[in-house]
Amino acid sequence: TQLLEQSPQFLSIQEGENLTVYCNSSSVFSSLQWYRQEPGEGPVLLVTVVTGGEVKKLKRLTFQFGDARKDSSLHITAAQPGDTGLYLCAEYNNNDMRFGAGTRLTVKP
Amino acid sequence: ETGVTQSPTHLIKTRGQQVTLRCSSQSGHNTVSWYQQALGQGPQFIFQYYREEENGRGNFPPRFSGLQFPNYSSELNVNALELDDSALYLCASSSGWDEQYFGPGTRLTVT
Numbered sequence: 500t501q502l503l504e505q506s507p508q509f510l511s512i513q514e515g516e517n518l519t520v521y522c523n524s525s526s527v528f529s530s531l532q533w534y535r536q537e538p539g540e541g542p543v544l545l546v547t548v549v550t551g552g553e554v555k556k557l558k559r560l561t562f563q564f565g566d567a568r569k570d571s572s573l574h575i576t577a578a579q580p581g582d583t584g585l586y587l588c589a590e591y592n593n594n595d596m597r598f599g600a601g602t603r604l605t606v607k608p
Numbered sequence: 609e610t611g612v613t614q615s616p617t618h619l620i621k622t623r624g625q626q627v628t629l630r631c632s633s634q635s636g637h638n639t640v641s642w643y644q645q646a647l648g649q650g651p652q653f654i655f656q657y658y659r660e661e662e663n664g665r666g667n668f669p670p671r672f673s674g675l676q677f678p679n680y681s682s683e684l685n686v687n688a689l690e691l692d693d694s695a696l697y698l699c700a701s702s703s704g705w706d707e708q709y710f711g712p713g714t715r716l717t718v719t
Contacts, residue, residue: 503650541612541698541710542651587650594664596641596708598650 503588503599511605512578519574520602522588527568529592536585536601545573578606612701612711620717621689629684629714633701639663640682641708642674645696657682658704686716694718 504523512518522531530549534542546555548564548571555562559582561574575582583606589598613632621627633640639658643651653666657676671687680701686693694717700708 505650540712541700543710544707547707589650594656595666596643596653596656598643598652600648600650 503590503597505586505588505599505602507602508600509603509605511607514579514606514608515577516606517574517576518578518604519572520586520604521570521572522599523570524590525569528564528571528590530590531564531568531571532589532591533562533571533573534587534589534598536587537583542585542587575604578604580606580608582606612699612709614697614699614711614714616714617712618715618717620719623689623691623718625689626685626687627689627716629686629697629699629716631682631684631699631701631711633680633682633699634709637701637703637709638680639702639704640676640680641700641702642682642684643698643700644668644693645698645713647695651698654684689718691718 506521532547533545536542546562551566551568553564559576563572585601585603587598587601612634615630641656642654645651654668655665656663660676673685676682696713696715698710698713700710702708
């Protein structure tokens with residue numbers, strides 16, 4: 500059973516700071532998705548990465564997929580209070596969807 | 609276009625009881641997936657329904673069952689509730705395994 504390990508578990512920073520969160524596995528990902536979940540809501544898909552070494556940008560968010568497709572990172576530049584939430588990575592494989600436990604980010608004004 | 613809706617929002621049940629949770633999928637979507645999210649954890653996949661048939665199941669016991677209706681809405685049924693079933697139950701609609709759109713969830717508390 501492939502486990503998705505996310506780090507750090509919690510992160511609290513000031514507005515304007517940069518941050519990076521990670522998602523790792525002992526096995527190769529077929530593809531990887533990143534979601535953000537805000538309190539009282541369901542997760543919202545941010546990006547899907549498929550190819551090793553792939554980099555995708557979404558405004559201030561940069562997603563990277565490791566060359567070996569066993570790790571991924573999400574970097575946020577100049578974080579804002581609106582970025583606060585639970586960041587989850589997930590993999591779909593063989594009619595099964597697995598999520599990591601998430602990184603809970605708090606951005607203080 | 610309406611989004612994914614779930615009912616009820618909150619629910620309190622007693623151990624041993626049965627519960628039914630409901631999900632209306634987004635217009636145009638034929639697939640509904642159900643997840644259990646315990647406090648402080650990521651969602652865990654329960655099962656998926658595609659065109660009224662179960663199309664994948666996670667590591668959950670048979671007392672977790674579901675239905676999908678011709679309009680693609682879905683129900684999650686849990687029998688013989690246990691304290692550990694307390695969680696946020698999320699449904700997500702999609703076209704197959706394309707991008708999933710999650711509802712806001714039903715918060716179930718078992719006492």
